[in-house]
Amino acid sequence: MSSPIYIQIHNKIKQTIESGQWKIGDRIPAERDLAVQFGVSRMTLRQAVQTLVDEGILERHVGSGTFVARQKVQERMSSGVTSFTEIIESQGKQASSKTISYLVTMPSISESEKLHLINGEKVLRMERIRYADDLPICFEVATLPYNLIKDYERAQISASLYKTLEEHGLSIGHAEQTVSATSAPERIADYLDVKRGAAILRLRQTTSLSDGRPFEYVRTQYVGERFEFYLAK
Template sequence: MIPAYIKIHDHIKKDIEEGIWKIGDRLPSERDLADDFGVSRMTLRQAISLLVEEGVLERRVGSGTYVASKRVQEKMRGTTSFTEIVTSQGKTPSSQLISFQKKLASDTERRYLKLKADETVIRMERVRYADKLPLVFEVASIPERLISSFNRTEITEHFFKTLTENGYQIGKSEQTIYAKVANEKVSKFLDVNKGHAILGLTQVSYFTDGTPFEYVRSQYVGDRFEFYLENN
């Protein structure tokens, strides 16, 4: 016998596939849906939670449950900017700058960026969006000497483009992905609950001559973004 919550899951998913509920639509409240299906709120919540885990629905803190847009995908190959990734999938990228500071490089920044003990970095925190939906909270560190001639907009809004237009050749990147949960600060910026599943990414990007130019720590909302590998 098929459990009631699976039947509800399948029914809602079918309605979405048939366009009865479209991307971005807000679902009725759990109370109303439970009444419609003639089940308890606990049973209804099981079905909704499963759909959220599958990326079909998404919960927005203080707002409700919505039909999710297709996840943004990043191919784990080469070095590509967030703007290029989002634009290539027909979405509109945008950013919110949280902080932009000149700091003495930390031990970790010196190691990844191959800096001397007295060198400084520009460290910036940003929230990155696709079609106004927050996808990632990002902390980027860049050697200050490298970008001292650029203005803030050139760095914060289209950094990779600025580099290439100034003659730099972008090469490989090294990435490490890991699982974690959103802390209170990150959950507010990404509009998720504290403890929500997060994809952590550490990335170091290099010029073609092997010089590292950016060290980034990113936290992606797991049900809005996915990475995939492509091997030749």
């Protein structure tokens, strides 16, 4: 089983950066030039680049192009792991999801690193729009080790993964989270019913079970005016 073309391009670009050929702060070639180089459509190339942007490896500068991302100042957030469903329901709202894609495939390099996978291990990659009372709140790409969830029904995973795991005797442990600000590209704007360029809060999270095994790598884009992060110490 091979990875989708855009994931293969993602991997090649990431390897180019890690090899030092493209350094932090460098502007990468234009999408049309990269599309020609890789022999793919601009749409496929754009999807690969956007995936790297969502992971914080690349960053777009409006009017200037796309650059290898600089290291950002970070402050550790401390909070318990709470699912989207639990957060929304705790505020008296109805949580729901719409699954955009649901694919068992080979992982990208980034997904393998985050989930500590060995060569040949497959993943489930799932794209969803998450709602509160039918209002779109975020677009989420979740990657899970396939061996962990292969015996579960699709509805058990897409409706409330954390609840399903706990019902099967698996305890949720800790999460590592990174939050940054960005603007909504056209595809995400359409999904979230906002204007292109609207303020977006981007969360990258790796969640582990209580035994330390990472089981979820999520890239989520929240509508800035509909969601805020609050951490109590």
